[in-house]
Each structure stands twice: as structure tokens, then as C-alpha cells.
Amino acid sequence: MIAILAVALTTVTSMLAQNTLRGAYTYDETKAVELAESIIGEIRSKRFDENSPVGGVPPCDEVSGGSACTISVNLGPEAGETASPYSRVNFDDVDDYDGVDEGSGSSTGHSLLDVAGNQRPGYQNFRVQIAVSYSGHVAPRSGELTDSKKVQLTVTQPNGEALDFTFHVANY
Numbered sequence: 001m002i003a004i005l006a007v008a009l010t011t012v013t014s015m016l017a018q019n020t021l022r023g024a025y026t027y028d029e030t031k032a033v034e035l036a037e038s039i040i041g042e043i044r045s046k047r048f049d050e051n052s053p054v055g056g057v058p059p060c061d062e063v064s065g066g067s068a069c070t071i072s073v074n075l076g077p078e079a080g081e082t083a084s085p086y087s088r089v090n091f092d093d094v095d096d097y098d099g100v101d102e103g104s105g106s107s108t109g110h111s112l113l114d115v116a117g118n119q120r121p122g123y124q125n126f127r128v129q130i131a132v133s134y135s136g137h138v139a140p141r142s143g144e145l146t147d148s149k150k151v152q153l154t155v156t157q158p159n160g161e162a163l164d165f166t167f168h169v170a171n172y
Helices: 002-044
Strands: 101-103 127-134 148-156 162-170
Touching: 002 127, 002 148, 002 162
Parallel strands: none
Antiparallel strands: 101 127, 127 148, 148 162
């Protein structure tokens, strides 16, 4: 009787431990998705390009009366847009986010920040990496190279699992 009870308790205990671990992973994954949604909203609220007017009309393309878009090798924050200490507060267009690496284990050593430049509470051990490039002819509109920008956002959870999010921002 005692042996049967011991086996049953061991089985129940191991199931509870696995559920607790899965629950922690689910919690971290939910937080990672919330973090990604927040950053995506922040990026999408910016102008398409440094040479795009507020409102986006005319688009930067030299065809519709606008200036040329930033060339690929110059994507990233322009002079004066990165503050010391580091902050994204002055980012004003989509490609300023190219090369962002914040949070635990980042190559830059930057803390994970919110849109106002404050450290994000509750996101210790999370990491955010962003790469921005022109979509080229694989974009939804697939006209000119500069018709849209592809944003690749990676959020790494405390357990080391990375979630990748990709979206395109159109030049209009």
C-alpha cells in the first residue's frame, strides 16, 4: 500500500512540476509577444524615411515630387538621433531602428527601454534585436526597391528561446 502511494505521489509531483515549468514558459512567451507588439506599434508610428514628409505624401521616390529615399547603406539612425546615455527618443523614421540591440545579453550593453527612454520594468532577461532593410521586389507592392521596408524584430525570452516577427512598412 505504501509503495503504491509512493509511486502515485511521485507521478503527481512530476506532473505538477512539468506544468509549473510550462506555465512559466507560457508566461514569458506572452510577455515576449506583448513586448513585440509594443515595439511594432512604436516603429509603425514613425515616418517611412528621413526624407518622407510627415503624413507620407508625397512619398520619397523622386517620381511623385518627393526627395529620394535614404540609400540602403545609410539605413539606421542619423547623426544626433542617438542620445548619450542611449535612448530611442529621437528616432523619427522606420530605419532608425536598424541595429537596435537592447536587453539582457545585448552586444551594445543597452538596457531594454520603452518609447520614452525609460527602462522597462518586468522585462529583465529579455532581449530585443531589430534589423531594417528595403524589401525589394518581395514586398507586397513590389514596385521599386524603396517601395517598402522590411523590419525583422527578434525577442529573446529568459529561457533563450527567440521569437521572430517580420513586417513591412510601405512608402506612401
